[in-house]
Amino acid sequence: MTAPLDPDDYDAFCTFLRGRTGLSFTEAKRYFVDRRLAERMTAVGAESFRDYMNLLRFQASGEELQRLVNLMTVNETYFFREKYQLDCLVNSALDEVVRGRKPGDRVRIWSAGCATGEEPYSIAIMLLEHWGKVDEYEIELYASDIDSHVLKRARDGVYEERALHMLPRGLVAKYFTEIEPGRWRIMDELRESIDFSLVNIVDPAQVARFRDIDVIFCRNLLIYFDDLGRREAASMFYEALAPCGFVCLGHSESMSRMSSLFVPRRFPDAILYQKPQR
Amino acid sequence: MALVKAKKGTLPPVVEAEAASLEDADPAQRRRAAHEAAGRAEAVAPLAGRLAREDDASVREAILTALVRTGSAEAAGALIPFLASEDVGLRNGAIESLQQMPAAVVMPEVAPLLTDGDSDVRIFAAQLVGHLPHPDRLPLLTGVVERDPHVNVCLAAVEALVEIGHPNALPSLERLVARFPDDPFVGFSVESARHRFTEDPERDLGA
Incomplete structure (x- = not known):
C-alpha cells in the first residue's frame, strides 16, 4: 500500500481536486482520501504522488481524473435515485x-x-x-x-x-x-x-x-x-x-x-x- | 398486484450438461466453454486456436475475456499474433485484451514489436505500450520517438506519451521536430504536447 501523503501534498491534491471538480475534502477526510488515492496509484502503476499528479493534470482524455472522482463520490443510495x-x-x-x-x-x-x-x-x-x-x-x-x-x-x-x-x-x-x-x-x-x-x-x-x-x-x-x-x-x-x-x-x-x-x-x-x- | 413472488417463478432450470466444447456448433456452448476455460493454463492454446477461426462476436469476446483472466505470459503471447490480423475487430479485441492483462507479463511480449518490420504493427505496439502501467514504458516510447524511421509510428508514440502525461518526455519530442522538420503534423503534435506539459502548475492547483 502506498504511504499516506505528507500534509503539503495532501493540501495540494485537495486544492487541485476542488479547482477541477468542486469536490472539497478537509483534513477530517484524510483517511478516506488517502485510501482512494493509494488504490488508484497502484492501479495505474504510479511510482510517486508526483507521477500520479502529472497523470491527473496532463492526461489528455481526463479518464483517470474521472475514475478518481467516481471513487471519491460514493454516496448512500435512496429511493428513486436517478x-x-x-x-x-x-x-x-x-x-x-x-x-x-x-x-x-x-x-x-x-x-x-x-x-x-x-x-x-x-x-x-x-x-x-x-x-x-x-x-x-x-x-x-x-x-x-x-x-x-x-x-x-x-x-x-x-x-x-x-x-x-x-x-x-x-x-x-x-x-x-x-x-x-x-x-x-x-x-x-x-x-x-x-x-x-x-x-x-x-x-x-x-x-x-x-x-x-x-x-x-x-x-x-x-x-x-x-x-x-x-x-x-x-x-x-x-x-x-x-x-x-x-x-x-x-x-x-x-x-x-x-x-x-x-x-x-x-x-x-x-x-x-x-x-x-x- | 401484478408482481409475483420471483422464487416461485419460472426461471429456466440450469442444465448441468457435460463440459462444453469450444468446437460446439452452438455459440452459447462455445461461450460456456470459454468461461470454463478462464484461468486454466492448459486452455490457452485451444482458446487461441479457436479465436483464430471464430466468427461469432460473442464467442470471441468470451475467449478474449478468458485469456485476460488467465493473465499469464503464455496467454499474452497467444494474443500477440492477432496484432497483425487484417480483421479490425479481432485486432482491436486483442489490443484491448492485452491492455487489461498484467503489465509485467505483457511488456516483455510487446516491447520487441516496437522494432517489428511492419510499421502498422509498430504503431499498435506503441499504442499498447502507452497503456501499460510499467516502468519501462517511458524509455521505450521515447526510444521510438528518437529512432523510428516511420513518422506515423513516431506520432503514435507521441500520442501515447501525451496520454501518459510525463514532462520528462519533452526533450525527445523536441528532437522529433528536428528529425521531421517538414512534417506539419509533427510540429503540431509536439507543440500541443509542449503546451500541455508546460502549463502553469499553479493554475491547475486552483491558485
Missing part, C-alpha cells in the same frame, strides 16, 4: 419488451448490486404506479448483492427518512409504515414480491440461475470493478439476458468501455444497452 432511468423503464423499455407477448406472460427484471434494497423497491413502485400494463403480465423481480449484511437490510425493508426524501409523500404513505419516528418499513407485499439472493455477478456458477432476464439494472456498482471485472460482468449479463433484453448502467458508466456486444439505445428518458436478437 429516476429518469426508472422513467425510461416504464415509459419505453418495458413496452418494447412485451411487444409480441401474450397477457399473462412473464417479465423478469434483475437489480444486480441492489445494496440495501432501495433500487428494487423503487422499480416495484414505479411499475405499480406508472406502467399501464402492469396487470397484464406476471412480473418477477430479482435482486442480488455480494454483501450478505446489506441483503439482510434489503429484506428487512426498513429505511431512515433520508432514503425516502425523493419519494412523493403520497407514495410513502401508500407503501410504507412508520414504525418509529423517522424509521419506515416498506409494506410486506412488496418485500415478499422480490427474490433477494447473494450473488457475485462475475461468477458464472452463481449467475447461471439468471436466464431470460428482460431488464438488468446495474447502476453505480461496476465503478468498483477493474477493467477485467467489468468485462466479465458484461459477459455475465449477456448470458443472463433474453434476446433484445436491456442493461441499465449508472449515469457515469458506459458499456462501450466494457464490451462491444451490446447496442446503445437512446430513449427519450435515458440510454440503455440492448443485447442483440442473436
Whole structure:
C-alpha cells in the first residue's frame, strides 16, 4: 500500500481536486482520501504522488481524473435515485419488451448490486404506479448483492427518512409504515414480491440461475470493478439476458468501455444497452 | 398486484450438461466453454486456436475475456499474433485484451514489436505500450520517438506519451521536430504536447 501523503501534498491534491471538480475534502477526510488515492496509484502503476499528479493534470482524455472522482463520490443510495432511468423503464423499455407477448406472460427484471434494497423497491413502485400494463403480465423481480449484511437490510425493508426524501409523500404513505419516528418499513407485499439472493455477478456458477432476464439494472456498482471485472460482468449479463433484453448502467458508466456486444439505445428518458436478437 | 413472488417463478432450470466444447456448433456452448476455460493454463492454446477461426462476436469476446483472466505470459503471447490480423475487430479485441492483462507479463511480449518490420504493427505496439502501467514504458516510447524511421509510428508514440502525461518526455519530442522538420503534423503534435506539459502548475492547483 502506498504511504499516506505528507500534509503539503495532501493540501495540494485537495486544492487541485476542488479547482477541477468542486469536490472539497478537509483534513477530517484524510483517511478516506488517502485510501482512494493509494488504490488508484497502484492501479495505474504510479511510482510517486508526483507521477500520479502529472497523470491527473496532463492526461489528455481526463479518464483517470474521472475514475478518481467516481471513487471519491460514493454516496448512500435512496429511493428513486436517478429516476429518469426508472422513467425510461416504464415509459419505453418495458413496452418494447412485451411487444409480441401474450397477457399473462412473464417479465423478469434483475437489480444486480441492489445494496440495501432501495433500487428494487423503487422499480416495484414505479411499475405499480406508472406502467399501464402492469396487470397484464406476471412480473418477477430479482435482486442480488455480494454483501450478505446489506441483503439482510434489503429484506428487512426498513429505511431512515433520508432514503425516502425523493419519494412523493403520497407514495410513502401508500407503501410504507412508520414504525418509529423517522424509521419506515416498506409494506410486506412488496418485500415478499422480490427474490433477494447473494450473488457475485462475475461468477458464472452463481449467475447461471439468471436466464431470460428482460431488464438488468446495474447502476453505480461496476465503478468498483477493474477493467477485467467489468468485462466479465458484461459477459455475465449477456448470458443472463433474453434476446433484445436491456442493461441499465449508472449515469457515469458506459458499456462501450466494457464490451462491444451490446447496442446503445437512446430513449427519450435515458440510454440503455440492448443485447442483440442473436 | 401484478408482481409475483420471483422464487416461485419460472426461471429456466440450469442444465448441468457435460463440459462444453469450444468446437460446439452452438455459440452459447462455445461461450460456456470459454468461461470454463478462464484461468486454466492448459486452455490457452485451444482458446487461441479457436479465436483464430471464430466468427461469432460473442464467442470471441468470451475467449478474449478468458485469456485476460488467465493473465499469464503464455496467454499474452497467444494474443500477440492477432496484432497483425487484417480483421479490425479481432485486432482491436486483442489490443484491448492485452491492455487489461498484467503489465509485467505483457511488456516483455510487446516491447520487441516496437522494432517489428511492419510499421502498422509498430504503431499498435506503441499504442499498447502507452497503456501499460510499467516502468519501462517511458524509455521505450521515447526510444521510438528518437529512432523510428516511420513518422506515423513516431506520432503514435507521441500520442501515447501525451496520454501518459510525463514532462520528462519533452526533450525527445523536441528532437522529433528536428528529425521531421517538414512534417506539419509533427510540429503540431509536439507543440500541443509542449503546451500541455508546460502549463502553469499553479493554475491547475486552483491558485
